[in-house]
Amino acid sequence: KKFAREVLALETLTGIKSESEKFAGANDTYGVEAMMQDGKSLQFGTSHNLGQNFAKVFNIQFTNKDGELEYPWQTSWGVSTRMMGAVIMSHSDDNGLVLPPKVAPIKVVIIPIYSDDNKDEVLEYSREVYNDIKEVTEDIEFDDRDFVSAGYKFNEWEKKGVPIRIEIGPRDLENNQCVIVRRDTLEKNKLPVSNVSEYVQNLLDEIQKNILKRSEELLISNTYSVDSYEEFKDIISTNRGFVHAHWCGNPDCEEGIKVDTKATTRCQTEEGKDNTGPCIYCGEHGEEWVFGISY
Numbered sequence: 001k002k003f004a005r006e007v008l009a010l011e012t013l014t015g016i017k018s019e020s021e022k023f024a025g026a027n028d029t030y031g032v033e034a035m036m037q038d039g040k041s042l043q044f045g046t047s048h049n050l051g052q053n054f055a056k057v058f059n060i061q062f063t064n065k066d067g068e069l070e071y072p073w074q075t076s077w078g079v080s081t082r083m084m085g086a087v088i089m090s091h092s093d094d095n096g097l098v099l100p101p102k103v104a105p106i107k108v109v110i111i112p113i114y115s116d117d118n119k120d121e122v123l124e125y126s127r128e129v130y131n132d133i134k135e136v137t138e139d140i141e142f143d144d145r146d147f148v149s150a151g152y153k154f155n156e157w158e159k160k161g162v163p164i165r166i167e168i169g170p171r172d173l174e175n176n177q178c179v180i181v182r183r184d185t186l187e188k189n190k191l192p193v194s195n196v197s198e199y200v201q202n203l204l205d206e207i208q209k210n211i212l213k214r215s216e217e218l219l220i221s222n223t224y225s226v227d228s229y230e231e232f233k234d235i236i237s238t239n240r241g242f243v244h245a246h247w248c249g250n251p252d253c254e255e256g257i258k259v260d261t262k263a264t265t266r267c268q269t270e271e272g273k274d275n276t277g278p279c280i281y282c283g284e285h286g287e288e289w290v291f292g293i294s295y
């Protein structure tokens with residue numbers, strides 16, 4: 001959860017999985033769930049407390065400090081390409097990828113815009129800006145390809161999710177400035193080149209924070225709490241989202257809800273256990289679980 005927040009800029013829900021959703025053979029399974037832009041939830045990481053179950057099956061033993069043979073307790077931790085999927089699907093927009101600066105392989109791209117009669121000056125000036133920024137980040141690209149147009153380059157780097165694009169043309173050279181475009185908001189700003197490296201460093205932090213804030217807002221605006229099955233069905237069939245509801249723990253109710261609505265239990269958060277109420281499906285005593293439509 002910490003890694004998702006601080007590096008991937010993803011707000012998540014974490015908790016324990018239900019009996020039917022947990023890894024077969026594990027004592028307990030814990031999941032990390034992220035909210036996607038279409039209201040579906042994506043489980044992108046799980047960890048399992050395997051107990052001594054697999055050690056016994058595979059007859060794995062160790063000698064403890066008293067010289068006796070014992071079965072070890074095992075855990076299993078997994079994140080996979082699903083995690084990358086979560087980053088792509090929750091941050092991106094219609095123009096392509098939006099990568100959090102902390103994981104973007106290229107954080108800044110410089111695009112010199114020139115014609116035949118000012119090519120050398122513009123390239124030289126752009127190189128200086130490049131060298132300045134290189135002091136604050138190594139992950140910078142200088143795109144001086146002369147066989148594609150500037151517009152083509154803008155689109156291409158936008159699609160690849162590069163957090164900051166810097167455009168430098170002959171007029172910027174005259175005015176000692178450059179144009180900075182941030183990928184998360186597509187905002188464009190003119191900036192004096194004298195403080196460009198400091199500006200870029202701050203802007204990378206700001207973009208990282210802004211993407212996380214959007215992820216938090218996405219999760220909050222897609223989180224619901226319901227007391228009745230009617231309300232549950234209504235929300236799941238329209239907005240999807242994370243729906244907090246009471247469930248008695250009986251797999252028949254869980255299955256019934258799934259058949260009716262396609263929603264499954266995503267997890268039970270730590271607070272969910274203490275929040276009790278009647279099961280939305282059968283009315284028996286239940287605890288709060290989070291339901292959602294999963295990928």
Ligand SMILES: [Zn+2]
Nearest residue numbers: 248253279282
């Ligand atoms: Zn029930």
